[in-house]
Amino acid sequence: xxxxxxxxxxxxxxxxxxxxxxxxxxxxxxxxxxxxxxxxxxxxxxxxxxxxxxxxxxxxxxxxxxxxxxxxxxxxxxxxxxxxxxxxxxxxxxxxxxxxxxxxxxxxxxxxxxxxxxxxxxxxxxxxxxxxxxxxxxxxxxxxxxxxxxxxxxxxxxxxxxxxxxxxxxxxxxxxxxxxxxxxxxxxxxxxxxxxxxxxxxxxxxxxxxxxxxxxxxxxxxxxxxxxxxxxxxxxxxxxxxxxxxxxxxxxxxxxxxxxxxxxxxxxxxxxxxxxxxxxxxxxxxxxxxxxxxxxxxxxxxxxxxxxxxxxxxxxxxxxxxxxxxxxxxxxxxxxxxxx
Amino acid sequence: xxxxxxxxxxxxxxxxxxxxxxxxxxxxxxxxxxxxxxxxxxxxxxxxxxxxxxxxxxxxxxxxxxxxxxxxxxxxxxxxxxxxxxxxxxxxxxxxxxxxxxxxxxxxxxxxxxxxxxxxxxxxxxxxxxxxxxxxxxxxxxxxxxxxxxxxxxxxxxxxxxxxxxxxxxxxxxxxxxxxxxxxxxxxxxxxxxxxxxxxxxxxxxxxxxxxxxxxxxxxxxxxxxxxxxxxxxxxxxxxxxxxxxxxxxxxxxxxxxxxxxxxxxxxxxxxxxxxxxxxxxxxxxxxxxxxxxxxxxxxxxxxxxxxxxxxxxxxxxxxxxxxxxxxxxxxxxxxxxxx
DNA sequence: CTGTTAGCGCTTTCAT
DNA sequence: ATGAAAGCGCTAACAG
Numbered sequence: 001x002x003x004x005x006x007x008x009x010x011x012x013x014x015x016x017x018x019x020x021x022x023x024x025x026x027x028x029x030x031x032x033x034x035x036x037x038x039x040x041x042x043x044x045x046x047x048x049x050x051x052x053x054x055x056x057x058x059x060x061x062x063x064x065x066x067x068x069x070x071x072x073x074x075x076x077x078x079x080x081x082x083x084x085x086x087x088x089x090x091x092x093x094x095x096x097x098x099x100x101x102x103x104x105x106x107x108x109x110x111x112x113x114x115x116x117x118x119x120x121x122x123x124x125x126x127x128x129x130x131x132x133x134x135x136x137x138x139x140x141x142x143x144x145x146x147x148x149x150x151x152x153x154x155x156x157x158x159x160x161x162x163x164x165x166x167x168x169x170x171x172x173x174x175x176x177x178x179x180x181x182x183x184x185x186x187x188x189x190x191x192x193x194x195x196x197x198x199x200x201x202x203x204x205x206x207x208x209x210x211x212x213x214x215x216x217x218x219x220x221x222x223x224x225x226x227x228x229x230x231x232x233x234x235x236x237x238x239x240x241x242x243x244x245x246x247x248x249x250x251x252x253x254x255x256x257x258x259x260x261x262x263x264x265x266x267x268x269x270x271x272x273x274x275x276x277x278x279x280x281x282x283x284x285x286x287x288x289x290x291x292x293x294x295x296x297x298x299x300x301x302x303x304x305x306x307x308x309x310x311x312x313x314x315x316x317x318x319x320x321x322x323x324x325x326x327x328x329x330x331x332x333x334x335x336x337x338x339x340x
Numbered sequence: 341x342x343x344x345x346x347x348x349x350x351x352x353x354x355x356x357x358x359x360x361x362x363x364x365x366x367x368x369x370x371x372x373x374x375x376x377x378x379x380x381x382x383x384x385x386x387x388x389x390x391x392x393x394x395x396x397x398x399x400x401x402x403x404x405x406x407x408x409x410x411x412x413x414x415x416x417x418x419x420x421x422x423x424x425x426x427x428x429x430x431x432x433x434x435x436x437x438x439x440x441x442x443x444x445x446x447x448x449x450x451x452x453x454x455x456x457x458x459x460x461x462x463x464x465x466x467x468x469x470x471x472x473x474x475x476x477x478x479x480x481x482x483x484x485x486x487x488x489x490x491x492x493x494x495x496x497x498x499x500x501x502x503x504x505x506x507x508x509x510x511x512x513x514x515x516x517x518x519x520x521x522x523x524x525x526x527x528x529x530x531x532x533x534x535x536x537x538x539x540x541x542x543x544x545x546x547x548x549x550x551x552x553x554x555x556x557x558x559x560x561x562x563x564x565x566x567x568x569x570x571x572x573x574x575x576x577x578x579x580x581x582x583x584x585x586x587x588x589x590x591x592x593x594x595x596x597x598x599x600x601x602x603x604x605x606x607x608x609x610x611x612x613x614x615x616x617x618x619x620x621x622x623x624x625x626x627x628x629x630x631x632x633x634x635x636x637x638x639x640x641x642x643x644x645x646x647x648x649x650x651x652x653x654x655x656x657x658x659x660x661x662x663x664x665x666x667x668x669x670x671x672x673x674x675x676x677x678x679x680x
Numbered sequence: 681c682t683g684t685t686a687g688c689g690c691t692t693t694c695a696t
Numbered sequence: 697a698t699g700a701a702a703g704c705g706c707t708a709a710c711a712g
Contacts, residue, residue, distance in 0.1 A: 002453075002454060002455070004704095004705055004706085005705065005706060005707095006705080006706095009683095014682075014683080015682060015683035015684065016683075016684080016685095016705095016706085016707095017682070017683065017684075017685095017707080017708080017709095018681090018682055018683075019706095020706065020707055020708085021681095021682085021707095023706090023707095024707080028681060028682080029681070029682080030681060030682090033681080033682080047450075047453065047455065048455075048705080048706070049395075049455040049704090049705050049706070050455060050456065051391060051394045051395045051400060051455060051704085051705080051706090052395055052455075052688090052704070052705030052706040052707090053705080053706055053707075054391045054688090054706090055389075055391050055392055055395050055688050055689070055690090055704090055705080055706075055707095056687085056688055056705075056706045056707045056708085057688085057706085057707070058688070060391060062432075062434070069420065069423065070416050070417070070419060070420040070423075073413075076410050076416055077410070079409075079410065080409065080410040080437065083409065083410075083435065083436075083437040084437070084439075087437075087443070092402075092434045093434060093435055094402070094432045094433060094434045094435075095423065095433055095434075095435055096423075097420065097423040097424070097427070099424075103427070110387075113342075113387065114342060115342070115387065115388075115389040115390060115391060115689090116390065226621075226625065255622075255625055259625065281566075282595075282622055285566065285595055285599065344688095344689055344690085345689060345690060345691095346689075346690095349699095354698075354699080355698060355699035355700070356689095356690085356691095356699080356700080356701095357691080357692075357693095357698065357699065357700075357701095358697085358698055358699075359690095360690065360691055360692080361691095361697095361698085363690090363691095364691080368697060368698080369697065369698080370697060370698090373697080373698080388689080388690070389688090389689055389690070391688085391689080391690090392688070392689030392690045392691090392704095393689080393690055393691080394690090394704090395688085395689080395690075395691095395703095395704050395705070395706090396689075396690040396691045396692080396703080396704055397690080397691070397704085398704065455705090
């Protein structure tokens with residue numbers, strides 16, 4: 001069996017508490033004693049048991065992250081940021097991947113509990129009203145990333161501005177018939193609910209300002225993913241008066257649009273302009289014009305905000321942290337002036 | 341403060357132990373008592389504290405996974421498999437992302453410890469000899485995924501066969517000048533060390549059987565990633581007698597090759613055939629011919645093997661589980677007969 | 681400064 | 697079948 005704090009104390013000829021003190025860098029221990037204890041620790045290859053530590057401290061020393069995990073490259077990038085920010089914090093990162101509504105509900109019910117984690121990060125999944133109150137009551141700090149909900153701290157980008165910028169870019173090129181391909185805007189379990197919706201708002205705003213009347217059938221939505229987006233784009237391109245530009249709610253969906261265009265022999269950007277959102281890794285490879293958002297950084301910021309809440313003396317729901325990161329238009333090769 | 345087992349016992353008018361028994365489905369409790377306890381549990385919204393449970397049990401109820409996490413899509417896919425397989429197991433998944441040699445060493449030193457996790461999954465990173473013995477001594481079951489090491493259980497694909505099949509495909513199309521772009525074959529910290537090397541072996545074998553002499557300068561290697569692969573491919577294509585086909589050790593690297601070809605105006609597959617490895621999501625989108633390996637499944641299998649080891653009565657190093665999943669050639673549009 | 685002691689919440693003998 | 701008690705390894709409060 002591996003060494004415990006008791007073994008160390010015995011071997012060093014000191015009391016249990018003293019060992020604990022050197023372990024926790026308490027100043028209340030003489031240099032000589034500390035030295036001796038340290039030696040024994042080294043000799044015995046002793047490492048404190050985090051579980052026992054947790055139980056005693058009343059902390060779990062873990063951060064939970066709930067995310068529609070690996071289905072989206074953008075989420076993966078946020079996770080990288082989270083992991084990096086947490087790497088030297090002493091907290092462990094435990095992950096929960098959501099790929100079904102049931103699991104979403106189960107996780108939201110079970111994870112935000114004091115005995116499970118000291119804090120939770122919720123990516124892209126907006127909690128429902130009743131879940132919000134449970135969360136607040138639980139006393140476990142939680143911060144949302146890429147989504148928001150009343151009374152909960154969050155880190156987001158300005159999706160509305162993003163949608164606006166994307167649409168403006170198309171408008172400025174001279175496009176009039178601009179379509180929007182997105183996830184379902186109503187379904188609360190659709191992973192990007194709030195962000196897709198906000199981008200839609202920006203899109204509408206840009207159109208309105210340009211004096212362009214929005215046509216219902218220029219907005220199509222379906223489950224996130226390339227295949228579905230491809231299907232939707234096909235429908236869009238088959239309309240009697242097809243759009244000359246398509247704004248996709250994510251790069252992944254933009255890829256589906258690109259595929260559809262290829263299927264139908266539609267030249268890009270000659271006959272159709274396509275702009276995505278996220279600037280994931282492959283976007284550059286594909287030459288996809290897109291709106292870049294700081295994915296990695298959103299993870300880092302989320303962790304920072306969470307850690308602050310955890311260490312704050314007061315009730316974490318008292319101060320509402322809301323961080324809004326900025327976006328940037330990245331023009332590449334899938335957008336151009338419309339065909340004459 | 342939230343309810344503890346003691347509160348439940350008191351309220352139900354039973355002993356501490358009894359509550360614990362109903363919690364753990366012990367048959368040693370009368371139906372009526374059980375019923376009553378269950379009611380109180382429900383009433384108090386009691387949930388057992390996993391930390392306390394762990395300490396008492398001497399188990400951590402967590403599985404650690406150490407991986408060169410998000411740099412490779414293939415790793416992400418394996419992680420999805422791991423998460424899925426673990427979802428209803430009662431184990432938590434804590435992840436460690438390796439992006440530097442220091443962190444690799446630190447994790448390999450600190451994670452495989454009884455007080456940290458009940459089992460660890462190590463993806464793509466082969467441990468060094470001295471690390472192997474520490475691991476074995478630690479008593480914590482560990483299984484390797486996508487790599488192997490003496491005396492440690494692992495789940496891999498047959499990389500040698502994969503490399504062989506890929507090369508055969510090119511050979512059968514009529515190619516003679518076939519290059520291989522890979523990660524460094526020697527550097528133990530190169531994330532895909534064993535797999536790239538094994539694929540190389542298969543490549544060499546296929547060439548040998550076909551009676552083709554291998555040219556040193558047809559094998560180039562560099563850090564994993566698209567950019568580096570692109571650079572390497574440029575060099576390859578600039579040789580006096582450039583290859584007519586390139587086998588890339590991963591789809592990501594194949595993308596770099598494709599990019600280089602595009603840069604130089606080399607037509608694919610007309611002037612150059614390219615085959616990748618992994619069949620990651622974008623491969624289909626790109627029409628990339630590749631070798632498909634069951635990434636998700638490798639994660640699932642890894643978990644299964646690990647769970648078996650954890651639950652096995654005997655010393656986990658006693659029985660060596662070695663699982664080898666099969667690969668498959670997926671012909672798409674980046675390979676063809678060489679130009680005449 | 682340092683040793684001792686009382687829990688943290690749960691599981692598990694050991695009696696009964 | 698069930699209650700009482702010991703103990704998992706550690707921290708923190710309490711005496712010195």
